[in-house]
Amino acid sequence: MSAQGGLEELPGELMMWVLIVSELLVFAAGLTAFLAVRMTDPLGFAEAQDHLYRTGAALNTAVLISSGFLAAQALVWRRVEKRTHARVALVAAAALGVLFLGIKGAEYAGKAAQGIAWDTHPFFTFYYGLTGFHAAHVAAGVLLLLLVAVRDAPQNIQTAAMFWHMVDLVWVLLFPVIYLLG
Amino acid sequence: MGLSSSLLKTWLWLTGLSLLAAVATLAPMARWVLAAAILLLALLKARLILARYLDLYRAPGWLAGATLVFAIWTVLAFGLYLIPVLMR
Numbered sequence: 520m521s522a523q524g525g526l527e528e529l530p531g532e533l534m535m536w537v538l539i540v541s542e543l544l545v546f547a548a549g550l551t552a553f554l555a556v557r558m559t560d561p562l563g564f565a566e567a568q569d570h571l572y573r574t575g576a577a578l579n580t581a582v583l584i585s586s587g588f589l590a591a592q593a594l595v596w597r598r599v600e601k602r603t604h605a606r607v608a609l610v611a612a613a614a615l616g617v618l619f620l621g622i623k624g625a626e627y628a629g630k631a632a633q634g635i636a637w638d639t640h641p642f643f644t645f646y647y648g649l650t651g652f653h654a655a656h657v658a659a660g661v662l663l664l665l666l667v668a669v670r671d672a673p674q675n676i677q678t679a680a681m682f683w684h685m686v687d688l689v690w691v692l693l694f695p696v697i698y699l700l701g
Numbered sequence: 702m703g704l705s706s707s708l709l710k711t712w713l714w715l716t717g718l719s720l721l722a723a724v725a726t727l728a729p730m731a732r733w734v735l736a737a738a739i740l741l742l743a744l745l746k747a748r749l750i751l752a753r754y755l756d757l758y759r760a761p762g763w764l765a766g767a768t769l770v771f772a773i774w775t776v777l778a779f780g781l782y783l784i785p786v787l788m789r
Contacts, residue, residue, distance in 0.1 A: 525762065528760035529757075529760055530755070539755075554782060557781070558784050573726075577723050584746075587754050588754075591705075591754050681755060684755045685755075687750055687754065688747055688755075695742075695743045696778060
């Protein structure tokens with residue numbers, strides 16, 4: 520198999536895959552650095568982690584994987600010309616993205632009420648940095664999903680859905696490392 | 702509405718694996734065993750998203766390569782988690 524043939528096997532736009540790999544590398548580096556710094560103060564990290572709202576974060580996992588399902592389903596529907604179904608699914612996926620941001624916002628507000636800021640402990644520097652950067656991607660993804668609900672060519676929907684699945688993929692790795700590994 | 706059965710199955714698997722991870726955190730077990738279980742479940746979820754949501758099942762070579770990279774990172778993450786546990 521030639522290298523070109525290999526790349527041609529990839530579904531969707533090649534540039535989207537370049538973006539996905541780049542983003543995954545950034546988050547993987549951040550999470551690896553988090554775990555490396557944790558080695559210097561495991562008890563402090565565990566104590567800081569106990570301040571996190573794990574139930575909300577677990578709920579957000581369900582929200583994102585459901586949203587990902589709707590985005591993937593939208594593409595299936597658009598390919599068989601069920602355009603209204605696809606648009607409704609995209610708007611519903613975006614709405615779940617907004618719900619994710621709402622839960623995340625409540626979590627940040629809770630931390631602020633406890634007087635916890637990014638510089639309270641190195642744990643929170645990583646927590647705000649990584650979850651905040653991820654939340655920024657969620658916000659961008661919501662806008663993309665709404666955009667392609669209007670400009671609904673199958674290729675547009677596929678590109679936005681791929682971005683959204685990347686956001687989902689990052690959360691699936693970020694959630695256990697930041698919230699659960701105590 | 703004609704939902705895709707493979708996507709629905711994927712969503713059910715992802716939901717089930719997430720519930721399993723939540724239940725595991727409540728189970729009485731050594732922390733390092735729990736960490737290994739949680740990371741393994743995360744790896745399985747990542748593979749499902751890559752295969753079915755991102756359609757990499759259409760490119761088995763790329764799916765295998767991506768799974769291998771994720772598995773290596775998962776082992777690295779577990780190793781970094783384990784070092785302070787072993788030094789206690």
